[in-house]
Amino acid sequence: xxxxxxxxxxxxxxxxxxxxxxxxxxxxxxxxxxxxxxxxxxxxxxxxxxxxxxxxxxxxxxxxxxxxxxxxxxxxxxxxxxxxxxxxxxxxxxxxxxxxxxxxxxxxxxxxxxxxxxxxxxxxxxxxxxxxxxxxxxxxxxxxxxxxxxxxxxxxxxxxxxxxxxxxxxxxxxxxxxxxxxxxxxxxxxxxxxxxxxxxxxxxxxxxxxxxxxxxxxxxxxxxxxxxxxxxxxxxxxxxxxxxxxxxxxxxxxxxx
Amino acid sequence: xxxxxxxxxxxxxxxxxxxxxxxxxxxxxxxxxxxxxxxxxxxxxxxxxxxxxxxxxxxxxxxxxxxxxxxxxxxxxxxxxxxxxxxxxxxxxxxxxxxxxxxxxxxxxxxxxxxxxxxxxxxxxxxxxxxxxxxxxxxxxxxxxxxxxxxxxxxxxxxxxxxxxxxxxxxxxxxxxxxxxxxxxxxxxxxxxxxxxxxxxxxxxxxxxxxxxxxxxxxxx
Numbered sequence: 001x002x003x004x005x006x007x008x009x010x011x012x013x014x015x016x017x018x019x020x021x022x023x024x025x026x027x028x029x030x031x032x033x034x035x036x037x038x039x040x041x042x043x044x045x046x047x048x049x050x051x052x053x054x055x056x057x058x059x060x061x062x063x064x065x066x067x068x069x070x071x072x073x074x075x076x077x078x079x080x081x082x083x084x085x086x087x088x089x090x091x092x093x094x095x096x097x098x099x100x101x102x103x104x105x106x107x108x109x110x111x112x113x114x115x116x117x118x119x120x121x122x123x124x125x126x127x128x129x130x131x132x133x134x135x136x137x138x139x140x141x142x143x144x145x146x147x148x149x150x151x152x153x154x155x156x157x158x159x160x161x162x163x164x165x166x167x168x169x170x171x172x173x174x175x176x177x178x179x180x181x182x183x184x185x186x187x188x189x190x191x192x193x194x195x196x197x198x199x200x201x202x203x204x205x206x207x208x209x210x211x212x213x214x215x216x217x218x219x220x221x222x223x224x225x226x227x228x229x230x231x232x233x234x235x236x237x238x239x240x241x242x243x244x245x246x247x248x249x250x251x252x253x254x255x256x257x
Numbered sequence: 258x259x260x261x262x263x264x265x266x267x268x269x270x271x272x273x274x275x276x277x278x279x280x281x282x283x284x285x286x287x288x289x290x291x292x293x294x295x296x297x298x299x300x301x302x303x304x305x306x307x308x309x310x311x312x313x314x315x316x317x318x319x320x321x322x323x324x325x326x327x328x329x330x331x332x333x334x335x336x337x338x339x340x341x342x343x344x345x346x347x348x349x350x351x352x353x354x355x356x357x358x359x360x361x362x363x364x365x366x367x368x369x370x371x372x373x374x375x376x377x378x379x380x381x382x383x384x385x386x387x388x389x390x391x392x393x394x395x396x397x398x399x400x401x402x403x404x405x406x407x408x409x410x411x412x413x414x415x416x417x418x419x420x421x422x423x424x425x426x427x428x429x430x431x432x433x434x435x436x437x438x439x440x441x442x443x444x445x446x447x448x449x450x451x452x453x454x455x456x457x458x459x460x461x462x463x464x465x466x467x468x469x470x471x472x473x474x475x476x477x478x
Contacts, residue, residue, distance in 0.1 A: 100377035
């Protein structure tokens with residue numbers, strides 16, 4: 001049995017008096033693909049954003065490869081130095097719902113940016129690597145284009161290439177297809193599936209339950225401020241044991257044909 | 258009216274105007290660089306997480322924005338040597354007055370520009386491991402500056418014209434030289450007409466240059 005790449009323990013987040021989630025314990029093993037489901041407002045995106053500390057978790061511990069990230073303060077919460085955050089985020093990549101490409105840089109420039117600025121890789125080398133990553137998502141021919149000329153699906157594939165260029169150990173996807181035309185969802189899910197086949201460790205927040213079923217090694221259903229039900233896709237999606245999960249899935253099946 | 262315009266006396270003194278133009282350009286370049294540079298620093302100060310820094314930046318903006326530049330120049334020239342053992346010349350007094358005032362104005366322009374950038378841009382940059390400063394330099398400012406070029410151009414033009422205020426402490430620039438020529442030849446009308454024309458001739462190409470810059474930066478649209 002190998003050691004977890006990511007371990008959350010007693011993990012929680014609150015905004016002011018609003019408790020989004022608490023007491024989340026999670027071990028992510030190498031190669032795990034975890035789909036996080038839940039009604040809107042259940043805190044799935046917040047949980048994901050706390051893992052790379054785009055949101056600062058209010059409580060609990062975050063360990064990467066067995067090493068604690070951040071220092072506990074006297075108040076009990078974690079404090080993260082700028083250096084730690086930069087190191088953490090290079091190891092835990094993220095893809096956003098709204099792509100968030102840099103509009104003033106070319107497609108290749110977007111993908112090469114992290115290597116150039118964060119890793120101080122020479123411009124030429126970084127661009128070569130960028131084109132290689134773009135090849136992987138099928139967009140090498142768009143290298144010199146600006147993001148404004150791309151479709152939503154293409155933008156998201158570039159965003160995935162941008163995250164991949166940093167060689168992250170873990171990839172986080174925050175509703176990567178929610179902002180897309182239905183016709184463009186497939187190409188993005190195809191790229192994510194391909195990454196799954198490569199054995200990458202990924203956490204995916206999604207509303208695409210069908211995709212979650214095929215993609216995930218484990219499903220987390222979030223409700224009532226925590227992990228409400230978890231298990232294999234068959235366990236959680238085919239035979240949900242708890243009422244809120246059942247209700248959620250029934251709601252989803254309502255308009256199936 | 259049968260006023261007879263006579264520009265000959267003005268053109269005969271072209272060298273005096275040339276010296277004045279050189280003085281104007283020198284003051285303009287220094288104030289442009291200092292004003293816009295300091296403005297960016299003050300804008301970042303207003304966004305700082307450190308409360309005293311934030312407070313000082315705000316105080317700076319409000320003080321220099323809400324007092325007349327003319328008074329500031331006079332004050333630096335006459336009052337500074339009294340309250341501090343610093344003797345400053347007309348050039349330095351003018352630089353201080355105009356630069357600090359411009360910094361206050363441009364700080365607000367920068368702040369508006371930075372705030373107009375979507376939070377997702379910060380997040381995307383931070384998510385690939387960029388520091389706050391790297392994000393600002395590589396992602397936020399290039400986009401923000403593009404949006405505020407028209408407003409910064411306005412400020413630059415204003416700085417250029419504010420240089421005439423330096424004549425109040427007898428700094429040698431265009432207006433100061435014009436006054437001199439006018440008092441010797443009794444031809445203020447012609448002199449000030451020519452000076453206005455010189456300003457237009459120098460400023461217009463500079464403004465056109467900023468339009469070209471704007472177009473160049475719009476290539477990613």
